[in-house]
Amino acid sequence: MIEKINGGLGKIIMFLSSVMFGLMVLVAIWQVISRYVLNAPSTFSEEFLRYSLIWVTMIGGAYAFHLKKHIAIEMLVNRFSAATQKRVRQLVQLFLIVFALLVMVYGGIQLVSLTLSQQTVSLGIPMGFVYLSLPISGLLITWFCLTELLTGKNGTTQGSDEPIDL
Amino acid sequence: SPASLSTEKTTLRLAHNMNESHPIHQSLLHFAELAEEKSEGALTFEIFPNGQLGSEREAIELTQTGAVDATKVSATALESFSPVYALFSIPYLFDGADHYYTVMESDIATDIYDSTADNGFFGLTYYDAGIRNMYTIGTPILAPEDLRGLKIRVQPSETAIEMTRLMGGAPTPMAFGEVYTALQQGVIDGTENNETALTSNNHGEVAKEYSYTEHAIVPDLLIFNQSRWESFSPEEQRILKEAALESSEFHKELWAAETAEAIARAEEMGVTFHEDVDKAAFRASVDPMHQQVKQDPDLAPFYERIQEMRKEGHTND
Amino acid sequence: MALLAGISLIVVFLGLLLLGVPIAISVAGASIVTMFLIAPFDVAIFTSAQKMVTGIDSFTLLAVPFFLLTGIIMNQGGIALRLVNVAKLFTGKLPGSLAHTNIVGNMLFGSIAGSSVASAAAIGKVMNPLQEKEGYDRKFSAAVNIASAPTGLIIPPTGLFIIYSLVSGGTSVAALFLAGYLPGILWGLATLVVAFFIAKKKGYTTSSATKVESPLKVIWEAIPSLFLVIIIIGGIIGGLFTATEASAVAIVYALLLSFAYKSLTLRQLPGIFKEAVELTVVIMFLIGTSAMLSLVMSFTGIPSAISSAILALTDNPILILLLINVILLLIGIVMDVTPAILIFTPIFLPVVMEFGMDPVHFGVILIVNLCIGNITPPGGSALFVGSTIGKVKIEEVIRPLLPFYGAVIVVLMLVTMFPFLSTWLPTLAGLME
Numbered sequence: 014m015i016e017k018i019n020g021g022l023g024k025i026i027m028f029l030s031s032v033m034f035g036l037m038v039l040v041a042i043w044q045v046i047s048r049y050v051l052n053a054p055s056t057f058s059e060e061f062l063r064y065s066l067i068w069v070t071m072i073g074g075a076y077a078f079h080l081k082k083h084i085a086i087e088m089l090v091n092r093f094s095a096a097t098q099k100r101v102r103q104l105v106q107l108f109l110i111v112f113a114l115l116v117m118v119y120g121g122i123q124l125v126s127l128t129l130s131q132q133t134v135s136l137g138i139p140m141g142f143v144y145l146s147l148p149i150s151g152l153l154i155t156w157f158c159l160t161e162l163l164t165g166k167n168g169t170t171q172g173s174d175e176p177i178d179l
Numbered sequence: 180s181p182a183s184l185s186t187e188k189t190t191l192r193l194a195h196n197m198n199e200s201h202p203i204h205q206s207l208l209h210f211a212e213l214a215e216e217k218s219e220g221a222l223t224f225e226i227f228p229n230g231q232l233g234s235e236r237e238a239i240e241l242t243q244t245g246a247v248d249a250t251k252v253s254a255t256a257l258e259s260f261s262p263v264y265a266l267f268s269i270p271y272l273f274d275g276a277d278h279y280y281t282v283m284e285s286d287i288a289t290d291i292y293d294s295t296a297d298n299g300f301f302g303l304t305y306y307d308a309g310i311r312n313m314y315t316i317g318t319p320i321l322a323p324e325d326l327r328g329l330k331i332r333v334q335p336s337e338t339a340i341e342m343t344r345l346m347g348g349a350p351t352p353m354a355f356g357e358v359y360t361a362l363q364q365g366v367i368d369g370t371e372n373n374e375t376a377l378t379s380n381n382h383g384e385v386a387k388e389y390s391y392t393e394h395a396i397v398p399d400l401l402i403f404n405q406s407r408w409e410s411f412s413p414e415e416q417r418i419l420k421e422a423a424l425e426s427s428e429f430h431k432e433l434w435a436a437e438t439a440e441a442i443a444r445a446e447e448m449g450v451t452f453h454e455d456v457d458k459a460a461f462r463a464s465v466d467p468m469h470q471q472v473k474q475d476p477d478l479a480p481f482y483e484r485i486q487e488m489r490k491e492g493h494t495n496d
Numbered sequence: 497m498a499l500l501a502g503i504s505l506i507v508v509f510l511g512l513l514l515l516g517v518p519i520a521i522s523v524a525g526a527s528i529v530t531m532f533l534i535a536p537f538d539v540a541i542f543t544s545a546q547k548m549v550t551g552i553d554s555f556t557l558l559a560v561p562f563f564l565l566t567g568i569i570m571n572q573g574g575i576a577l578r579l580v581n582v583a584k585l586f587t588g589k590l591p592g593s594l595a596h597t598n599i600v601g602n603m604l605f606g607s608i609a610g611s612s613v614a615s616a617a618a619i620g621k622v623m624n625p626l627q628e629k630e631g632y633d634r635k636f637s638a639a640v641n642i643a644s645a646p647t648g649l650i651i652p653p654t655g656l657f658i659i660y661s662l663v664s665g666g667t668s669v670a671a672l673f674l675a676g677y678l679p680g681i682l683w684g685l686a687t688l689v690v691a692f693f694i695a696k697k698k699g700y701t702t703s704s705a706t707k708v709e710s711p712l713k714v715i716w717e718a719i720p721s722l723f724l725v726i727i728i729i730g731g732i733i734g735g736l737f738t739a740t741e742a743s744a745v746a747i748v749y750a751l752l753l754s755f756a757y758k759s760l761t762l763r764q765l766p767g768i769f770k771e772a773v774e775l776t777v778v779i780m781f782l783i784g785t786s787a788m789l790s791l792v793m794s795f796t797g798i799p800s801a802i803s804s805a806i807l808a809l810t811d812n813p814i815l816i817l818l819l820i821n822v823i824l825l826l827i828g829i830v831m832d833v834t835p836a837i838l839i840f841t842p843i844f845l846p847v848v849m850e851f852g853m854d855p856v857h858f859g860v861i862l863i864v865n866l867c868i869g870n871i872t873p874p875g876g877s878a879l880f881v882g883s884t885i886g887k888v889k890i891e892e893v894i895r896p897l898l899p900f901y902g903a904v905i906v907v908l909m910l911v912t913m914f915p916f917l918s919t920w921l922p923t924l925a926g927l928m929e
């Protein structure tokens with residue numbers, strides 16, 4: 014059941030993020046065209062691109078915790094006995110939950126409520142809409158880590174054996 | 180104790196985004212010294228220059244929530260927090276420097292400062308940040324015709340774009356850091372800023388014609404966290420206010436000297452300064468923006484009051 | 497305060513990292529614990545939350561995901577193949593010519609893509625089978641491909657310089673890009689020299705596979721691919737585009753080219769975007785949490801404390817640079833390039849600027865240095881991809897890599913000692929004084 018939910022959630026997140034990413038490429042192209050071809054420089058594009066990147070990062074970044082894509086160093090942990098490894102990984106999940114709830118959800122909600130009345134310069138949307146990505150990401154991270162703790166699938170390693178860098 | 184000053188030492192955090200050699204840093208240091216002196220050491224400031232704590236927008240948010248007690252920001256950055264500050268972007272809002280000083284030292288300014296009280300901060304004082312003029316590579320800009328077809332870099336905001344279009348140029352929004360290269364490569368024909376940009380950003384090496392269009396005067400502001408302010412005794416508030424006002428006066432002189440020095444150095448670079456600009460024609464060209472402001476319920480009352488002062492200013496001549 | 501904060505940062509960071517907490521959250525955790533020491537609880541939480549978001553709020557930074565996507569598109573084959581053909585023109589007469597073709601291929605690919613991983617994959621895919629057919633030692637082939645892959649991270653365009661520009665407080669991307677050319681080419685030449693001697697020793701000869709029937713045809717076919725250099729670098733240096741705009745134009749151009757070469761179909765597009773998103777979010781998330789660290793450091797004055805500590809030790813700039821280089825080399829071995837740039841630029845840049853070093857020159861030293869870590873175990877991403885593509889185990893490829901390590905350390909020393917290698921081109925273009 015939980016796996017089904019997470020699978021569906023992941024599909025939705027990846028679909029939205031990929032579409033957003035494609036849209037960002039188009040808008041960046043539009044910025045060039047509007048300046049050189051139309052001679053009427055776009056004013057919304059720069060802000061749109063910056064805030065889209067924030068949303069894609071926050072939402073996709075949360076899912077990357079589920080996919081174990083974030084870079085981690087597990088050299089030391091891998092030397093422990095299987096039972097210790099499991100306990101350490103549970104501890105890590107717990108720590109991630111505490112961080113997500115404290116900084117991203119609690120801090121994020123404070124940030125959103127403070128900035129709902131602040132208008133962004135060119136799009137004129139409340140700045141709080143941009144910061145909203147943070148508590149939502151925090152909730153997603155909490156959910157993914159919690160389900161992992163509950164389903165006990167702590168045996169998989171983080172993505173340290175995969176190339177993530179440029 | 181009957182003394183209204185607390186005996187405990189309070190250290191306040193003050194942020195700004197200029198480097199330590201900029202006059203505003205000196206003036207903020209002066210403010211901190213004055214506050215410390217007047218409070219007999221009870222109020223001290225730790226100053227974070229260079230945008231160490233973040234961009235202007237971030238620093239304002241930190242001031243809102245009290246992570247930082249005070250911040251020096253441009254009035255432009257405050258537009259997002261209170262629409263009233265958009266007034267300063269309206270070209271030819273002021274009829275020159277005298278009108279500007281009259282307004283900034285009147286109760287209109289304090290009413291504008293207090294417009295953000297619900298947002299958790301207010302303005303304590305203002306600092307001179309120069310008068311904005313057009314400068315170009317080829318022809319000087321003496322009348323709207325001279326701007327026709329010229330690509331002028333502006334700050335990435337609707338107001339700046341509309342202003343340039345109305346004045347006759349082709350607006351090119353661009354980040355400030357890219358302007359020098361853009362001038363050099365001829366991507367733009369000119370831009371607009373105060374005289375210090377010619378020297379501190381070397382724009383004078385490329386753009387040789389500086390024309391006094393005097394289209395905008397945008398002050399810097401010292402903003403202060405509201406609840407922190409309310410936690411101070413009336414005596415402490417008086418001290419801070421006094422120190423702030425004195426530092427503004429101090430900054431006026433510092434800024435004037437800085438501008439004079441910039442002009443002298445720019446002239447050595449070969450920049451020509453043009454005073455004979457048809458400002459009335461430029462003022463007339465942006466009149467649609469003034470008409471718009473008059474329709475805006477947020478801005479109109481302040482706008483009318485500022486225009487009143489213009490008349491008063493004129494009778495004083 | 498700086499001492500206490502510094503100790504807290506190091507202890508918490510290492511503790512979390514060794515427990516297997518992702519680097520991004522180890523950085524964030526260390527930062528927030530340290531914030532608790534110096535600021536009230538709510539202030540610490542609020543500013544940390546804010547920094548996590550505003551750390552990625554940069555228009556220039558957008559070029560990083562866009563260049564990543566370009567690299568993934570170009571990895572699909574058509575472009576790499578044509579660049580390899582051009583490389584053959586330069587290298588066909590050398591002993592072990594296939595190895596040299598691989599190196600020059602990586603340099604050419606790197607000059608249009610910003611990734612060592614994409615380069616190692618794309619060029620390795622073309623070259624490794626050819627080398628195996630000609631009887632080259634598989635481990636040697638993989639080592640050559642791995643050793644030359646980081647040229648793509650130094651020769652522009654490269655996302656690393658964009659990230660460095662951001663954390664160094666806005667160093668000109670155009671100047672950094674130009675600064676990377678000579679050091680990147682030097683790195684490529686150094687690996688060429690090593691490959692030459694080893695090939696000679698092993699008795700590898702020139703190969704029929706590097707014979708080019710019609711040089712003009714090869715060049716003609718590669719022109720559309722190489723035209724990307726003009727679009728990206730020419731566009732940025734010429735002031736036509738910002739780096740971000742150039743990277744977006746590069747995506748569209750690379751897509752059209754791949755469709756034209758029939759190495760890509762529309763049905764592959766969703767997968768390509770998904771891959772780009774997965775890479776992007778990991779790097780951007782890390783950039784966001786690293787902004788928390790930068791804030792804590794400026795709050796507590798750690799860089800100036802380190803700087804006075806080092807200056808108390810010695811005020812000989814050469815010694816200081818040597819010391820910093822050794823530290824960075826060690827860091828690069830355990831940590832991959834991007835996180836290391838994010839974490840260590842705010843620490844070391846103020847120190848070297850104290851004795852008058854230019855941020856452009858330091859950026860090049862930093863990135864050349866950390867690129868060595870990109871090809872060393874355990875965490876080198878080019879090492880990982882290069883050995884996977886070359887069908888060898890990482891352990892097997894270390895020995896043949898050893899002479900290459902020596903060569904690139906020599907390059908690092910040259911880049912460190914001779915600033916003009918970095919500053920000459922940007923000065924020529926009028927981007928530096």
Ligand code: NA
Nearest residue numbers: 606609648653
């Ligand atoms: Na490159």
Ligand code: NA
Nearest residue numbers: 829869872876
């Ligand atoms: Na490594």
